[in-house]
Amino acid sequence: MNKIAKMTGSMLLALSMLQLPAVSSAFAADYLTPGQTLSHDGMITSADGRFAFDMQWDGNLVLYNQGTSLWGSGTRGDHVDIYDPFIGITYHRYAEVLRLDTIGRLRVTDTADQFTFWQADTNSWMNSHYQPPMIKPTGLVGDRLVVQSDGNCVLYDTTGNSGGSWLPVWATNTGGR
Structure with missing residues (x-):
């Protein structure tokens, strides 16, 4: 009986350890990559959990520090009305989705991706960040949006530069708050 108990305990421990990476990766959502989106009430959070980049239900994209707003896109309630004269109906398109597309554009759009309400x-x-004596790199494309544990949300080029280092192409400039 003791041998069966030890084997069962070992098996349960092994199974629980196999589940840890799945749980950890679910909480490690501190970045967005090309083709990924955030819809209503979707968010990415910093690795330490203090900061959240939230695509709110009202259409505003907001960076929070434990509930306090640090930065916002200013797209709350933004919409476009489209009148269809053939059927006499007005359609409404709202700011609802944060998109990082494959060409490096970070945008708040409607769900159909027809209208852009905000774009980084x-x-x-980059013109204000890469000031002399630094040389502004050319050909940078944002391919990873990261909510950092210092309170800054940064869009990086992680692959297109020759040095192999991550270079910022846009940020909320809220680090240290």
């Missing part, structure tokens, strides 16, 4: 201005951000 990577060119202006």
Whole structure:
């Protein structure tokens, strides 16, 4: 009987250890990659859990520090009305989805991806960030949006630069808050 109890205990321990990576990866959602989206009430959180980038139900994309707003896209309630004269109906398209597309654009769009309500201005951000004596890299494309544990949400180029390092192309500039 003692041998069966030990084997059962070992088996249960082994099974529980096999489940740890699945649980850990579910909580490790601190980034978004090309082709991924955040819809209503979807969020990505920093590795330490203090910061959350939340695509809210009202259409606003907000970065929170434990419930306190640090940055927002300003798209709350944004919508486009489309009138169809053939059937006499007005359709409404709302800001509902955060998208990181395959060409590096980070945008808040409607669900059909027909209208952009907000887009990260990577060119202006890089112009202000890469000031002399630094040389602004060319050809950078954002391919990973990361909610960092320092409170900053950063869109990085992780593959297109020659040095192999991650270079920022846009950020909320909220680090340290």
